[in-house]
Amino acid sequence: MNKLAKSLANYVPLTPVTFIKRASVVYSNRTSIIYGRTSFTWRQTYERCCRLSYSLRSLNLYRNDVVSVLAPNIPALYEMHFAVPMAGAVLNAINTRLDAKNIAAILRHSEAKVFFVDYEYVPQASVALRLLMVGSKGQHRMPLVVEIDDINKPKGVSLGKLEYEQLINDGNPEYSGEKLEDEWDAIALNYTSGTTSEPKGVVYSHRGAFLSTMSLIQGWEMGTEAVFLWSLPMFHCNGWTFTWGVAARGGTNVCIRNTTAEEIYKSISTHNVTHMCCAPVVFNILLEAKAHERRRIISNVNILTGGAPPAAALLEKMEDLGFHITHAYGLTEATGPALVCEWQSKWNQLPRDQQMRLKARQGVSILTLADVDVKNKKTMESVPHDGKTMGEIVLRGSSIMKGYLKDEKETAKAFQKGWFLTGDVGVIHPDGYIEIKDRSKDVIVSGGENISSVELEAILLKHPVILEAAVVAMPHPRWGESPCAFVVLRKTGSTTETEILAYCMKYMSKFMVPKKVEFVEVLPKTETGKVLKKELREVAKTLKIYNKPRKTIDLEMNV
Amino acid sequence: MNKLAKSLANYVPLTPVTFIKRASVVYSNRTSIIYGRTSFTWRQTYERCCRLSYSLRSLNLYRNDVVSVLAPNIPALYEMHFAVPMAGAVLNAINTRLDAKNIAAILRHSEAKVFFVDYEYVPQASVALRLLMVGSKGQHRMPLVVEIDDINKPKGVSLGKLEYEQLINDGNPEYSGEKLEDEWDAIALNYTSGTTSEPKGVVYSHRGAFLSTMSLIQGWEMGTEAVFLWSLPMFHCNGWTFTWGVAARGGTNVCIRNTTAEEIYKSISTHNVTHMCCAPVVFNILLEAKAHERRRIISNVNILTGGAPPAAALLEKMEDLGFHITHAYGLTEATGPALVCEWQSKWNQLPRDQQMRLKARQGVSILTLADVDVKNKKTMESVPHDGKTMGEIVLRGSSIMKGYLKDEKETAKAFQKGWFLTGDVGVIHPDGYIEIKDRSKDVIVSGGENISSVELEAILLKHPVILEAAVVAMPHPRWGESPCAFVVLRKTGSTTETEILAYCMKYMSKFMVPKKVEFVEVLPKTETGKVLKKELREVAKTLKIYNKPRKTIDLEMNV
Known part of the structure; x- marks a missing residue:
């Protein structure tokens, strides 16, 4: 048994990049992206990724180099989820709601080699770059700046000389990316928003991203030909891995620049959206929409929600509108959702309010996690499954982050005794479902x-x-x-x-x-x-x- | 990026054993197995696996040791799919249709340490053991024999002294299995039936089995709470990985001893079967069933078929009966199905016979394969996607076997220039779907x-x-x-x-x-x-x- 060695044929590093190569063949003529009047097929999207990847290499980008980007949910940000790792580099999608000071801090900490900026974010980016220059006192190598102009209505570049579409045009469509040697290599870097502490740079591996993508498609039962509306920012855990997941299922990405009620309702009815993700805060936006902004939800729209525990009453109101909601729990360090509140058919018999209370629980582990438990933090003993005894939710598995960039202390604090400590306090119910009671620091x-x-x-x-x-x-x-x-x-x-x-x-x-x-x-x-x-x-x-x-x-x- | 090391929390070897541990918590009270009047919950099935695994260790079984089993689709064979790897050993499920001479050859070649025999197969097994003893001239260490009595109606042990339920009873329910150190370790050994050559021992890794299971659940869109009828022998590529897959989805295994039309129809209607796998040859059994053996198919029964190309007309007849068929292509070396003929919604508009012709094609790669192609075997150049030019179907990815046990020559022949050569000849259609034209040797x-x-x-x-x-x-x-x-x-x-x-x-x-x-x-x-x-x-x-x-x-x- 031991003599059978790994070979190129039977041991290929796991990476979500394989999903887009496959999509370009299997779903070649299916629509990959819709953004206003722009739309692409999977063959075109793959070709654009090959071109961009080639251009990135021409800019002297190497393995483990960071490519930062400040952009809303536009096709460019989607494409970079494949093109940047294809170039061997690491994608750092920055939260667009951050101020210039925070953006500068991220550019400095990540040592970004290239910085892509959407035309609408040029003002913040300019200030951030100035802060970076001043703060570094000439010590810091400034990133190469590439502006992403409006693909539907180009406005002309105002920040630096390079433009995104130009890089695409200059690229080589035959280039299929650098060969990935090790699936443990970094693919993405996401800074936590940090409700309890300073932002930290969370690093994902190709392996972790691949496995998370696989299990989220599965946990949510996202079938082939899904039409996915980008209501969740892609900068949140790479869109909870659905950036890669939509390619895996040959679905269609509906990109929108602004998450307004009108835009969401319009997209759903125009493109027959089947799937979208959002934090519960978006529910209020949809529920409070004015009459002229609303459309009747006639198709079957599945929503995966997480980021904050949703109130049972809020879930009920959303389902009354015609949405089908699945509740998930996760955190940046777990590459997005780690628990999904998997529906059980026997719950169909229960009264509505009880159903919603069950659904408001955080749920059960996704398939690629090796283990999830709730433990007494002092003794590290598992709590009984009584729905009462509180303990810290701990995770273990290959979809957990590699660690925090340049922060050995915080990394060591997060990984203890073979577990990743979430900092969230919860209980396990007799049916094995986990419910969050609090943030550890909020107890x-x-x-x-x-x-x-x-x-x-x-x-x-x-x-x-x-x-x-x-x-x-x-x-x-x-x-x-x-x-x-x-x-x-x-x-x-x-x-x-x-x-x-x-x-x-x-x-x-x-x-x-x-x-x-x-x-x-x-x-x-x-x-x-x-x-x-x-x-x-x-x-x-x-x-x-x-x-x-x-x-x-x-x-x-x-x- | 490079300083972030693997730890117990974020790098856990991939293995399908995690699926049953998870099922025992998440689906604890859901029915795991039904076999006649016997039924278990997932908690019970996991406990039985822990006990058996413990007993196997007590029998001095170590890492890489082979456990052979000759049994039909009974609960014991299902349990061994988890208990044997939990003990660090390698499961070798033998085709029950083989004669004593072939069984003896497999026991000899695999150097089986333990040999489980279902009571009905005692005659063949006895002859096989005698042949093994004689053939080895005292050189071969004979395997320890364990008989599996009828769990519904025990008949008393006639072969050796050990009995399966006794091992279960003697085991420790708290034992959770050996720690897997390396996901490249062997989990299963399956001998090819060999239409073109001598039987070969195909070895799967834990990694390969895990990934195949994940992508087959997905490729077939097998949702949670599936009721899976064991019409496919588990000894065929470990039931095309659905032995592990049903645990992953918290489904119910309906075990049957004989694949007769009556038994299949009865199981479907009694247990509301939602999923079953079979070779096209079973279609004829179902289609030719006598009136009293038949039941009307009212539930939605999904069939995954493969093993031989099904005729379009046969697919049509089966769908007329109410079955929903998905066609897959695979081989033992690819851990079962490697291509699935993924349905495209636009085909719904086509005439029925054209739909069936599209469905009879072998399809597109499963998600965990890194690459699939059709190549000119001499030049190794890809054929054009014209549906005409023939070439050899080649595969690459982590769900491909480790290799052939103790057969370097055949392993080297199978893996060439970074690809696994299937020996099947096919074409790629303009839509990216592969269709088999022949076995390489049959051209x-x-x-x-x-x-x-x-x-x-x-x-x-x-x-x-x-x-x-x-x-x-x-x-x-x-x-x-x-x-x-x-x-x-x-x-x-x-x-x-x-x-x-x-x-x-x-x-x-x-x-x-x-x-x-x-x-x-x-x-x-x-x-x-x-x-x-x-x-x-x-x-x-x-x-x-x-x-x-x-x-x-x-x-x-x-x-």
């Missing part, structure tokens, strides 16, 4: 008891006049930490701190009742809709514990 | 021209009184080789050699017309329905070229 430790802020928020949200709620820890002289609730009221409602605390006394264990309720107009959030609890914790430090006006509440609250 | 080279025997057979089958046809090469003094046709006539029909040759003149290029037509009662076949052309070629050598009675035909035939 409130009050008098030795762990309090899940997510649990308190869920109870607060059932209050008739509360629209949004976020609970964080505030310092407490006796208990160490105590819960502090920030609430946004409905426009039509009004209430008092005393009334809300009385409500909490009714529905929560006494030790869980917040020691302070603060009314706010809006909650600070990331662009994916995650509440920035770090900021709220800072505010909470400045607040005073509720000054009990009535004795009854007082007595009960200091259990 | 007839007449006066320098390649003649596809499959093409001639297809024409002969259109003749109103011909039921079956097989064309092979016969020696020809002038052309080197010439086609010789063996035909089976319909019971109601009669014709003459002269008439058939006149028919051929009408529908074939002149150089293709057979030089001899031989009428036979039946064609020699393998159990999967492949015609044994090697045998026919031997017969053809003894036949005389058609002695032209009329001048017109004579003239035309010697073009």
